[in-house]
Amino acid sequence: MPISEEHIGRTYPATAPYEVGRAKISEFAAALGDADNPAYSxxxxxxxxxxxxxxxxAAWGAMFDDPELGLSLSRTVHVDQRFAWTRPLRAxxxxxxxxxIEKVRARGTTAIIGIAVALSTTDGEALCTASSTLMHTSEEDAA
Known part of the structure; x- marks a missing residue:
């Protein structure tokens, strides 16, 4: 069964803990062209x-690996991204x-999918919600 409105509310297990490191912050800031920003050092x-x-x-993997949804990253366009912060990530x-999965609107061979990824510390402190809108085309239309 392809993804449908029946999948709204489906939540996947949390990812393994990721330690935010100083080197990764520095690398990311450099990739953005903002390496000189004192907030990042x-x-x-x-x-x-x-x-x-x-x-x-990293949390997307569980959704794309869910055989019930029939999703493929190669047939997905990342349409929108938003962040709602409680506090910044720190080293x-x-x-x-x-x-x-928060929203699904399936029309023909296309599905618009709204997802929210809650980021929190391993101690349970809420940090951020990263919300994305994805557009997915089913295999029938991929040819």
Whole structure:
């Protein structure tokens, strides 16, 4: 059965903990062209806000591996991304990501899927919700 409105509310297990490291913060800031920003270095660096996508995308695997949904990353377009922050990610944070399917609108061979990935510390502190909209085309239309 392909993804449908029946899958709204499906939540997948949290990812393994990821430790936010100073080197990864620095690498990510450099990739953004913002390596000189003092917020991303020093004794207590925070991660750039979009660093959350590194952790959120790790949670996508469970959804794409769910055989009930029939999803394929190769037939998916990432349409929109939003972040709702409680506090910035800091070096030393151990973070898990939990994905929930929030919306599904299937029309013909195309599905628009809204997902939310909740990022929290291993101690249970909520950090961020990374919300994405995906457009997926089923195999029948991929030819």
């Amino acid at each position: 020093g004794t207590d660096p925070v991660a750039p806000p979009t660093f959350a996508v590194v952790l959120a995308s 030393g944070d151990e973070v898990t990501a939990t994905l929930t």
